[in-house]
Amino acid sequence: MARSRLTGAIETMLEEAGRFAHEVVAPLVEHPEQVLPAAQLEALTGQAAEVGLLPAGPEDDGLWGQAEGRTGFSLDALRLLAEVNGGVAFHLHRLALATRLRARLGLPGSSTAVAVSLQGHYGLGRQALPRLLAGRPLDGADIALLTDYFDLARHARVVVGGPWQTLIVAGFDGTHILWQEVARTQCAVEARPHSHGFDELQTSTVRRTATAVPAGTADTAAYTEAFYLDSLGMTAIAAGLVDRGLDLARAYAGQRRQGGVLVETFPAVAQMLGQISATARTATQQLAWFKEQDPAGEALAGLCAVRSTFHPACCVATNNAMQVFAGRGYMQDFGVEKLVRDANALRVLGGTPVELGLFVAEWERAR
């Protein structure tokens, strides 16, 4: 009985999320060649809190909340949102992740204009990061690598998100992951306009300039959890992009005639539609499995393994959607090329396929 009440509650929340996506977000992004203004993105953030996607107050629980069933809800909601707009989905995902991190780590920040930076300046910390997260001993080279990798004062990092005033940053104190929430004013922030994908968001490179910063909170397990949830969210968002690609490509192939015949009947097109659908269906199965897992080490390794092949497949799928449209697909107003760019962005945010593969291999090596 308790289970069915929970299911009903989740379904209701998902209906709300769907309404938000289709009735609030969709009209604002119906012209994909026009970038959603920052002010509208900010307004959407407020409205997302009203429908339960972000916590409206300290007692509330939005995406990535701790209540039972919230992981599944988060994945389904992010996938729904990404089907309408990947950038908005990514923004809300990262805001919710920031909220969860603040709560877990007891960070004092309260600004809703917050961004999260989990990765260091390049890659996934090679073999050293999986060793750290698996609780294995680190040698001197590992420590040196992680120290350099997470050193925000030394190396600029790429940060993608909505407008932000504070940044929750993962660092390394020589033994543990060290968390800090640094103010924008404590950083050199270089805006990077015209970046690839997520046109609605701001991409910048960030380096810390201030020497006096909060001491921070050491918590490596929190990093494992955050890395897992971030990866899971990006997987769901990528799946939403593929869903959208499939909808657009199928609709176009079902009305476009070539040689008097609908192109959906040509094997050349059907092959592409089939690959897109296979990717979407695979995502459904993978996400269903991961939503039941605890956000801990083994699940993280499994998710990294899945992402190392899933994101390239999503890139192929969105490219196939574009190819079904042929020349029209290359034009911004048809919306498919944006799916390609957003899928590319998700492929390289949070670890590239090569880096994810190395992470998994090292995780399993001494298991």
Add this chain to the structure above:
Amino acid sequence: MIANGQALDGLLAPSDPLSTRTAFKKLNPLGRTVVSSTPKTLWEQDTAELPGSLAKLRRRARDFADKVLVPAALELDVTPQPPVGQWNPRLREVVSTAGRQGFMTDFVVPPPLGTAVVRASLYPVWPIVVKIEEFSRACGGLMLTLMVPVLGQCPFVLSGDVNAIRRFLLPAFREIKTGEPHPFSFAITEPAAGSDVEEGHGASVYTPGLIARRANGGWLLRGRKRFIGGGDLSKTLTVFAALDGEGMESWTCFVVQRGMAGFRPVRKELKMGMRASGTAELEFNDVFVPDTHIVGGLRKGWALNRATLNFSRIPVAGMGVGFARAALEAALEFACSTTLAGKPLVNYQEVQLMLAQMVAETKAIRAMVWHHARTFTPRQSVASMSKLYCTDRSLEVCNMAMDLMGNHSLLHANRAEKAFRDARLPIIFEGTNQINRLAVIEDIQEEVLAKCQP
């Protein structure tokens, strides 16, 4: 070149006794002539494979690309296109400079009328692919602006109509050499069409989007063309239209010139990449084209169109090589300038593996393009297989570059994402790669059918 005594992690230093650089010096003279141990850049290695005249062209094209195209590339990629028919001043300057330096008058016509590298032993497509790689590697949009005119000029040359060459090509070349741009365009695609322009079944149920009706002394063109590269600025366009009441077999190539009454570019597209170049929709509202402006004769347009595509698909494959090289060079620069734990990334084996794969892929598609450009006569299967294979692999090299650079690849300034966006278009245009696969089979039908006999 790496200084003596230094080595990347995991690799032998050139000065190491076991290195081929050192060990091969101990071979006898005969041995030394059949193996190479002299350090050379990738570009130098490839250039050494070219005949002297093309090596010189390659050097000149790279120099031009580095000095003129690269500095303008990122700016023109993000600057909104000016209104239809207007030049971006910086783009105009690039085109003007290219013209003055002989890069826009080098299609087939030798000096003094043109600037083509003409040798009896060289098929004319080879110089084009050498040049197109260098330009594509600098900027897809600028390359397209500079190379689309060749496409527009193809029907003149392939028609063998010396009179048309004399009347339309040579005056334009004279203008271009003075620094005055004179773009050409090739207009086949129609609003309701796409790849079915060349798909066999499509021709049988074709509804013309541009129709030519007979008028006194010429023809009246009515209809539209879409996705026409450079069409908004072109002064001379080779435009394909069906004759009134007839199908695609009646296609005829008409020369339309800017300023003709009833002709106007109506809009430009917002594209994913190649954004320095305008792609236009053209309106023909009873444009009167005199009989003297027909290229190759009435109803010869379909053959001219197909011949042009057979000719141009090798250069399109060459674009793929250029984009792959752009991505490779961006990744290599990043791997050498970014450090992790105090070492440039290029010291890490996974980075070396990715770079090596990119080098190999780029070299392989260049080998295919140069081989077919050297031996090629416009054959459909060869043109199509080169185009589809090289452009597909080119995008994969761009993916590898983005993977190597990680989230830094998202940054516009790092150029890898631009190479991806530019590389994506040749997989679609000049016939999607799916259509080109079918074109390969179509061209070997006799051989295939013979095997199907019981």
